[in-house]
């Protein structure tokens with residue numbers, strides 16, 4: 676796994692919002708085929724990294740490469756083509772409440788392909804089955820539990836067979852059992868569909884169990900880049916504060932205008 680080529684590479688990347696540096700000098704690689712967890716305290720810049728990967732936020736310095744393409748891309752057309760190759764599961768599920776589960780999952784296929792209806796239906800049912808909801812196509816979003824809705828959103832993110840899946844806080848609002856189901860799906864889908872996965876999360880312990888590789892962002896920097904085992908065993912005071920959930924330590928929680 677560690678010798679697999681990089682699906683995503685950051686080289687000394689600075690990300691700003693206005694003049695404010697959110698993440699500075701970030702260098703790391705996401706290996707093809709791996710599940711990479713991006714961890715860090717609230718407001719550290721994890722979602723900002725995701726926006727940089729999807730090309731929604733251009734770096735103010737450094738180089739980003741995604742699936743062999745250096746960002747920013749030359750045209751909107753190229754950017755849309757790249758985005759089609761990235762499945763994104765956002766914090767809210769973003770299901771359309773007036774469409775059935777089937778139609779929600781079918782939406783990207785209807786927008787981006789001209790597949791005949793029977794092929795489209797087969798693909799939708801296949802993806803719903805992959806998340807354990809093969810017989811739920813007729814339900815409306817209001818009839819779903821939180822965990823089921825998250826799985827429908829996942830099926831929709833997967834329906835165009837993206838080589839890369841990006842998950843932003845996929846466990847928010849779910850009970851421990853539903854969290855376990857989602858994390859198991861992340862791992863199994865990654866392996867069975869031959870994908871590369873990036874999981875941004877606050878759920879440190881649970882996610883370390885399924886991750887191959889971990890990046891920790893804190894104090895506007897990448898402060899750890901390594902294996903889950905090395906993170907768990909670390910004696911670094913900043914990482915220990917984060918892992919053990921201690922309120923006092925090297926990680927600052929104050930918002931300061933113009934700095935981090």
Ligand SMILES: Nc1ncnc2c1ncn2[C@@H]1O[C@H](COP(=O)(O)OP(=O)(O)OP(=O)(O)O)[C@@H](O)[C@H]1O
Nearest residue numbers: 692693697715716717718719720721722723724877
């Ligand atoms: N569009 C924006 N304009 C200005 N500042 C922003 C914008 N989006 C995020 N920020 C700031 O960037 C910082 C990092 O935010 P980000 O959402 O990346 O953190 P995070 O680590 O994902 O946090 P959380 O875990 O709470 O979701 C925050 O201080 C936030 O206020």
